[in-house]
Amino acid sequence: MRIHPALSFLAAVLALVAPAVAAPAAEKPDPAADAKAFQDFFRKKFPQVKFEDFVNGPYSMNEDMRKQWEEKEQFPPYEFALEAGKEMFEKPFKNGKTYADCFANGGIGIRQTYPYFDDKEGKVVTLELALNRCREANGEAPYSYVKDEMAALTAYMAYTSRGKPFDIKIPDDPRALEAYERGKEYFYTRRGQLNFSCASCHVQNPGERIRAEILAPALGILNAMPIYRSEWSGMGTISRRFTTCNSQIRGVPLEPQSEEYRDLEYYLSYVSNGLPISGPGARP
Amino acid sequence: MTASLGCSAEQLATRRLILKGVAAVTLIGLGHAAFGAAPAFAANDPYPEDAFRLKGAAEAIKALYGREHEPSDKIKLDAPEIAENGGVVPIALTTTLPDVTSISFVVSENPNALAASYKIPEGTVPAVANRLKMAKTSNVIALVESGGKLYSATKEVKVTVGGCGG
Amino acid sequence: MASSIRVRAIQNGDVTDVQTLIQHPMDTGLIKDAKGELIPAHFIQQLTFEHNGKTVFLADWGTAVSKDPYVKFAFKGGAKGDDLKVSWVDNKGATDSLTAKIQ
Known part of the structure; x- marks a missing residue:
C-alpha cells in the first residue's frame, strides 16, 4: 500500500529519465517540473505534515519522537558547536582577513544559496567546499569535511540563514543541467551490498523504522544541516551524512566533496527549494 | 583553533x-x-559515592535512602515510550507531594542503577527535568522523598539504540 | 576558552526557571576508544546552584547522566537581576563555575 505511490513516483521519474537515455536529443531536463513533482509526492504521501515541517525530518512523522526533540531544543545539543562556529568565523586568519571576505554579504544569511553552479569552473560549489577554499586562499590548512570544525562553521552560517527558503539556482547552462541530472541519477541509483538507493529509504519509506531508526524524508533533509546526532554523540556535516549513508547500505563511501557528492547535494537542495533553512539541527 | x-x-x-x-x-x-577522591566542597552534602557504585536498583535505593518506597499517584513521571537514542533520554518529574526534600532517578537495567539524585531545599519547586543514558529497555524508577517518607513512580522506556555506544 | 556552563535563568511570576547545559564528556568508563582502549570514567559528580549564598538546587550525578548534561528546575525567592552561581566538580577533581543574572 505504502510503496504504491512511491513506485508510481519512481515510474514518473524514470519516465523523465528514460527518453533522455534512449534518445539524447529528445527532451531537455526540467528541474522545475522535477522539484514540483518531488514536493507534490511528499505532500500527498504525508497530508498531515505541514509543508515547512518537512525540514524537521523524522520529528515531523512521529509524535513520541517529536516530544523528545522539543525537549532537546529547549537547550539544544548543538549549542556549543554553534558558539564555537561563531567564534571561528569571526576570528581573523593569520593574514588578517576573515571568512567574511570570501562570501557575499560577509557570509551572513547566505547558506540558502549553496550549493551553486560556478560557471567559470563549470562545477557545483558547496558551502563546505567554499569554506575550505577560503581557508586555502588565505594560507590556512583546509579542515576535514567530516569533523567538528567544519560542522561548527556551517552550523553558524546555517543559523544566520534560519527561516530563509532554499534558493538554489540552475542557470541555463548545459553543464549545470548535467550536474543536476548526475545528482538525480546518483540519488535514484541502487548501490552497496544492501542494494539501496538514497530514494529507497528517504523517498519510499520516510517515517518508517529501519531497525531502530525512523527514516527522514528526503524533502528538506539538507535544510537542517549540519546536525548534532545523538548516535554520533556529536556534530556532522552534509559530507558526513552522505558518507555515513553509503556505509550504512554497505557501500563504499566516496571522498567527501567529490564531484558526485557535490552534484547530489545540488539536486537534493534544488528539489527542496522553498523550504526554510532550519540548521543546525538535532537528530537521534 | x-x-x-x-x-x-x-x-x-x-x-x-x-x-x-x-x-x-x-x-x-x-x-x-x-576516582573516589571526594570533592572538597559541599561538605554538608557529601556525594553518595556508594549508592552510585552499586549495581542493582534495590541496593542503590537502600544505600541512598535506607528505606522502602511506596508507589504514589501524586508523582508525574514523564519519559518517552521509546527512546530515540539511549544516550539521551529526556526524563522529567513533577509532584504534588508536600515537603519534598529530594528527587532521584534509577534506571533498573543500567550497569549502575542510580543515575541522578537531586536535593530540593525549601523554596525550590519539586520538579526536575534531565537527560539520562539507558543501556537497554528498562524501568525508570523516580523516587521522591516527602515529609520523611519515600514515594515512587515507575515507567518502562523501550530502548532500541543503547546509550552505551560512542 | 569559554565557560563549560550555559545557564538560562528566567523570572516567571514568583518562580525562577533555570535551565543549564554543561560541556562535559560524562564518560562511563565502560566504552573503548577507536584504539580499543577503555576510556576511563570521567563525569560530573556534583552540580550546585546558589542564590544569595543559599543552595537552591544540588545535583548528585553518576555516569548515567548524558554527555553534555542538561538539567532544569525552578525555585522561589529570586528576582530579575539577581546573581545565580552555578558550579560543578567532577570525579577527577576538575571544577568550573559561572555566575549568571536572572533575566
Missing part, C-alpha cells in the same frame, strides 16, 4: 595518560580509590 573544540588529539592523549595512571594504582591495590 582546533584546541577550542571537542575531541582534540590532546584530549585523547590525556585520556591515555590517565588510563596508565589508573592501571598503576590498581596494581598497588587501591582499585577505584583513584
Whole structure:
C-alpha cells in the first residue's frame, strides 16, 4: 500500500529519465517540473505534515519522537558547536582577513544559496567546499569535511540563514543541467551490498523504522544541516551524512566533496527549494 | 583553533595518560580509590559515592535512602515510550507531594542503577527535568522523598539504540 | 576558552526557571576508544546552584547522566537581576563555575 505511490513516483521519474537515455536529443531536463513533482509526492504521501515541517525530518512523522526533540531544543545539543562556529568565523586568519571576505554579504544569511553552479569552473560549489577554499586562499590548512570544525562553521552560517527558503539556482547552462541530472541519477541509483538507493529509504519509506531508526524524508533533509546526532554523540556535516549513508547500505563511501557528492547535494537542495533553512539541527 | 573544540588529539592523549595512571594504582591495590577522591566542597552534602557504585536498583535505593518506597499517584513521571537514542533520554518529574526534600532517578537495567539524585531545599519547586543514558529497555524508577517518607513512580522506556555506544 | 556552563535563568511570576547545559564528556568508563582502549570514567559528580549564598538546587550525578548534561528546575525567592552561581566538580577533581543574572 505504502510503496504504491512511491513506485508510481519512481515510474514518473524514470519516465523523465528514460527518453533522455534512449534518445539524447529528445527532451531537455526540467528541474522545475522535477522539484514540483518531488514536493507534490511528499505532500500527498504525508497530508498531515505541514509543508515547512518537512525540514524537521523524522520529528515531523512521529509524535513520541517529536516530544523528545522539543525537549532537546529547549537547550539544544548543538549549542556549543554553534558558539564555537561563531567564534571561528569571526576570528581573523593569520593574514588578517576573515571568512567574511570570501562570501557575499560577509557570509551572513547566505547558506540558502549553496550549493551553486560556478560557471567559470563549470562545477557545483558547496558551502563546505567554499569554506575550505577560503581557508586555502588565505594560507590556512583546509579542515576535514567530516569533523567538528567544519560542522561548527556551517552550523553558524546555517543559523544566520534560519527561516530563509532554499534558493538554489540552475542557470541555463548545459553543464549545470548535467550536474543536476548526475545528482538525480546518483540519488535514484541502487548501490552497496544492501542494494539501496538514497530514494529507497528517504523517498519510499520516510517515517518508517529501519531497525531502530525512523527514516527522514528526503524533502528538506539538507535544510537542517549540519546536525548534532545523538548516535554520533556529536556534530556532522552534509559530507558526513552522505558518507555515513553509503556505509550504512554497505557501500563504499566516496571522498567527501567529490564531484558526485557535490552534484547530489545540488539536486537534493534544488528539489527542496522553498523550504526554510532550519540548521543546525538535532537528530537521534 | 582546533584546541577550542571537542575531541582534540590532546584530549585523547590525556585520556591515555590517565588510563596508565589508573592501571598503576590498581596494581598497588587501591582499585577505584583513584576516582573516589571526594570533592572538597559541599561538605554538608557529601556525594553518595556508594549508592552510585552499586549495581542493582534495590541496593542503590537502600544505600541512598535506607528505606522502602511506596508507589504514589501524586508523582508525574514523564519519559518517552521509546527512546530515540539511549544516550539521551529526556526524563522529567513533577509532584504534588508536600515537603519534598529530594528527587532521584534509577534506571533498573543500567550497569549502575542510580543515575541522578537531586536535593530540593525549601523554596525550590519539586520538579526536575534531565537527560539520562539507558543501556537497554528498562524501568525508570523516580523516587521522591516527602515529609520523611519515600514515594515512587515507575515507567518502562523501550530502548532500541543503547546509550552505551560512542 | 569559554565557560563549560550555559545557564538560562528566567523570572516567571514568583518562580525562577533555570535551565543549564554543561560541556562535559560524562564518560562511563565502560566504552573503548577507536584504539580499543577503555576510556576511563570521567563525569560530573556534583552540580550546585546558589542564590544569595543559599543552595537552591544540588545535583548528585553518576555516569548515567548524558554527555553534555542538561538539567532544569525552578525555585522561589529570586528576582530579575539577581546573581545565580552555578558550579560543578567532577570525579577527577576538575571544577568550573559561572555566575549568571536572572533575566
